[in-house]
Amino acid sequence: MKIILRVFRFDPSVDEAPYYRNYSVQAEPYERVLDCLNRIKWEQDGTLAYRMSCAHGVCGSDAMKINGRCALACQKLVRDCEADLILVEPLPSFTVLKDLIVDLNPFFDKVNFVHPFLYAGTPPEKERLQSPEERKKMGESIRCILCACCTAACPVVNENENFLGPAPLVQAFRRIFDSRDTQKIERLDQLDVEDGVWACLNHYECTRVCPKEIPVTKYINTIKREIKKILGPSPE
């Protein structure tokens, strides 16, 4: 079938303003939006810039806005787009560097802020024991691929650039509920601030867009409850 991709174009060092360009592409219904972008770049217009790597939803490179919704281009199929015009734009809330490529440094800085690594004392000779029930408390958080869809889609992030955002909170959740980690209280304390976990207003956009189907909002609320339980009532 023939479809039109309407693609956001912008090179801040050359263009005065962003613009959209339509590309006509021959695509099968089972093909990915990424396949369509590749066809454009390889066959029609090599100036188009976007990130991609694994092409099957594992590496997290090709997050973008497709028909108004944050998603991975390699996980969105042509047949799921429900129209013969597909609108492709960069992730919102981030600075566009070129076309569909945004500056993710502020995102990774916030991920790093929550210390996404295990704090634990001297290890035993073999593995630390962890029951399957304890292991399950980390839930789906280990599925996070840091694609930034959730953070880009979050209405709060959009208005308040100081909000830590959903993905860093998922990363924090993973360590807070890892029975092996020894810094639970410090981690909860770090998030117990206005721009930490409490800035989340339960819009559920993060959960809706997460390509790995992580119940992001639920996890943020779980952290909130854990803070109340362990640190007592919030200062607010």
Add this chain to the structure above:
Amino acid sequence: MELQFDALVVGSGLAGLRAALEIPEGLKVGLVSKVFPTRSHSGAAQGGIGAALSNEEPDSWEWHMYDTVKGGDYLTDQDAAETLAMDAARAVYELEHMGVPFNRTAEGKIAQRAFGGHTRNYGEGPVKRSCYAADRTGRVVLDTLFGKALEKKIHIFSEVYMIDLIIEKGHAAGIVTYDLATGAVEIVRARAVLIATGGFGRVYKTNSNCFSNTGDGVYLCFRNGTPLEDMEFVQFHPTGIYPLGVLVSEAARGEGGILKNGLGYRFMPDYAPTLKDLAPRDVVSRAIDTEIRQGRGVNGRDYVHLDLTGLGADKIEEKLSDISSFARIYLGVDSATEPIPVTPTCHYMMGGIPTDLNGRVLDKHGKPIIGLYAAGEAACVSVHGANRLGTNSLLDLVVFGRRAGISIAHDEKNLHLSDISRDIVNELTSKINAIKRSKGPKPASLRARIRQIMTDCCSVFRNNDDMEKGLEQILSIKEQYRSVSIDNKADKFNTDLLDAIELESLLGLAEVILVSAIARTESRGAHYREDYPQRDDHNWLKHTMVTAGSDGLEISFKPVKITKFEPKARTF
């Protein structure tokens, strides 16, 4: 601005990260990656990491070593297999200590499952040796090591491409980088350079590899005079989702999945009576392609079925949820109730840059090149021989990545910084400008032809005539590549240019694969010659080495290290 480091690691997958973590605090370490580190392809590994922990049933490292040697069809260097198997338990415990969220047994130990070619008591039957975190083991290990790199505050240069490697008078002097964000070409000097740039499955049309796996580090070593070892051994994973090639882990069969042909018949017991669907990958891929060639593909097409319907929805959700989501998203198939169409997909390169057991790159005389190291899929230790076993790649990355890091720490007293002339920057800049000015063929069209040629003539089955024809075509594309052209003339995020540069790697490596595969007139592991269907230990129990000489490619050979296990017939 010219940067300099004590140690420079190129590639941010598990091998590169693990090596970087091992280099002591006092040394300045730089990590260069053409993608952001967590996008590295190690993250796509699904099924697990092998170690004889005996958490689920009795196991021993000697059995693991034996399986690795036999799985590699006796081309495996046995000192390397011994190192791998003996160090496996320590390596897995270390990952657990770093924070990898492994699945657990009822007693809270690391859970283990069966995997292809891993057996109890020297081949009696499958053993549960794969330590796993659902079906995203590589991803969580990558996240964990990346977290450790953040904790250690390692300098990371993301989206920076190694455009050349500098070897001066027999020792590594540094690299030249191309910054994707700005287009800047810079020299980075280093006392030690570690190549951990991964594989090059992108040389084939149907593959499980990410777009970044173009073998740049392997090719640049080769272009700078390093030999490449055992390049004819290309692994085709039996179960790529048809037609995309996206991987369905062997874990699916380890958990009880079975392969069926178009008649609904379970064919693997006919090919491997003991291990059946859990035979090593080369055996299963040949079986699938044989079924297809003999007209027993599903609906007469070029795929078979992987049937997980016997596992139940709960087990699939708990242990194979990524795989089931791939089937659902890309095919609309519910793997709990319907079979998944699969076909062999190019997955892994057993060959690569020759190293000793400690990651030191060896020249064609077997002598270390001072200051140059390699680890992971880019390297050839050779621990996988003619066919790698599943779960041994993650293990290889962390075991030999760490050893390379230790080597750098050990050697650094004797390594010094060398001057690199700015001429190289001018030369590479001219080369880039020439590509931008050229009016010749586009990278995509040339690349598509290379991948089709390699798929047609050098896949699961091979023969001299087809490969000779293929080689001729590759050489003709190499000529055309000299005038390759691109649309994008800009400096910022010019991935069009990157495509053109990576294509040189793919082309060079395709040629080496073909030359090696034509030379080896026997069948061994993943290298199956229709015109020479038998293994020939008398003539071919040796490693193939290909070096770029002044008159074209030179082939030489290196003996296989045999310690504990004498080669014998390989049946499963």
